[in-house]
Amino acid sequence: MSYDLRGNWAGFADTHSPLYKRPHDQWAYEKLNVNDGLQLWVDMGCSPKKLVVGIPFYGRTYTLSRGNNNYNLGTYINKEAGGGDPGPYTNATGFLAYYEICTEVMNKDAGWTKQWDEQGKVPYTYKGTQWIGYEDPESVQIKMDWIKSKGYAGAMTWAIDMDDFHGLCGPKNPLIHILHANMKSYEVPEPTVTTTPRPEWARPPSTKSSDSTKPASTTKRPDEWEPSTTKRPGTPSRRPPSTTSSQGPAVPSTSVPSAATTTATPAANPTTASNSNEIDYPTECKGDFMPHQDCDKYYRCVHGKAMVFSCKPGLIFNTGSSVCDWPSNADRERCKEA
Structure with missing residues (x-):
């Protein structure tokens, strides 16, 4: 689940699935990005071929503070608003499906300005007090290339019904088609990195599975x-x-x-x-x-x-x-x- 890395809860506007660290990322957010998050799993002993990367088909939205004309990444928000305005279909504060975002951005009369997070490799857009960080076909393709270059197991999405399934902004289901085109013939390579298993003393205790008949972990x-x-x-x-x-x-x-x-x-x-x-x-x-x-x-x-x-x-x-x-x-x- 390499998304929802930012949101209204953070207290500032930002893209929620940045691929890499950006200059404004500080403290706990310095490594809170897709690349560093997956690398942490590898560093802790997980093989790259066991890691599936999540791609969001939705955006996280924010309401900026009144009078704030700074639309840069990390700008101040009105946290009490709970997020950006609800969409016409998902009707959720702080959340918009891709098909709700792309129709607004493509409509030149709607007044939205689209920008690109150069280091995070994802888009964001804003209008008035509304600010949205999301994924589009270009950013999804970049993540597909990155997954294959790292030798990870593949990609998943949350969620397929938030793609542009009616083709309101172009071809139908553009995001899932990119996932399919890149993953259908992708063969997960054997890892070229050496992972060091966590020592016994550093492993979490085994827990019961949902049917309580066997431990969820095979490590005793x-x-x-x-x-x-x-x-x-x-x-x-x-x-x-x-x-x-x-x-x-x-x-x-x-x-x-x-x-x-x-x-x-x-x-x-x-x-x-x-x-x-x-x-x-x-x-x-x-x-x-x-x-x-x-x-x-x-x-x-x-x-x-x-x-x-x-x-x-x-x-x-x-x-x-x-x-x-x-x-x-x-x-x-x-x-x-x-």
């Missing part, structure tokens, strides 16, 4: 405990339990119960039962949720110590989904009879 933290059993699809997502109150239903219902607890006590060294389904019952912290020898109990790591928690009556701890679940859903055979 060194201290992360992982059950040996196969996780079931459709299992409920994990909810952090409280040490003072109970969560989840007290009486079984048609809904899937969530993690619930009563009291927490320091973990003793458990003796592994003979019918443990090969679960490695921990004696020290190996992750956030860890299985207990008793079906209705589990461990949580609290301030570096394994603490024992209990599920609500009638529920057991599911080691695959890390929630208190119905016995029929147990991933340990002996717990199905609990």
Whole structure:
């Protein structure tokens, strides 16, 4: 998503998808451009052939401060206005589709002045107190050439319905045709740059995916405990339990119960039962949720110590989904009879 890099929220008028750094870019905005943003991904270890560059088919609009006749990039705006005037079709303050912009710019009687951001390689236009930064066929073609020169994976857009699909300013759908013409025969080259993977200590922790059955990342933290059993699809997502109150239903219902607890006590060294389904019952912290020898109990790591928690009556701890679940859903055979 290499757009919306500027907007009314910034407090000044500017193009929102500049390709390169401009002279007026300072502080946090110095590297807030498409080229430097993609390069940051590469510098942090991402291969160029995995990066798809976003192209906006819309513009960000602004209302300038009253009496401000400076139309240069970075000029003062009336931030309280929330952006430029709404368009006739999108009807959104601070936002215009390309087909709403190009019709105004092409109409010589409308009074709009079009300018070019020399370093950012994108156009902008203004009239009275209204100022718009956007993309046009020339700027999109420049980005296509840049993508191929960098060996990136390709291009995407937000959004196709904001192109000039009626051909009000010339041929129909000019922007998406440029994307198609450049990407249809483009073969992503093997990277010529060497990327250095981020060290283990600098990687963010793995998170659960939307179906809560597997981590969204394949990278496992060194201290992360992982059950040996196969996780079931459709299992409920994990909810952090409280040490003072109970969560989840007290009486079984048609809904899937969530993690619930009563009291927490320091973990003793458990003796592994003979019918443990090969679960490695921990004696020290190996992750956030860890299985207990008793079906209705589990461990949580609290301030570096394994603490024992209990599920609500009638529920057991599911080691695959890390929630208190119905016995029929147990991933340990002996717990199905609990």
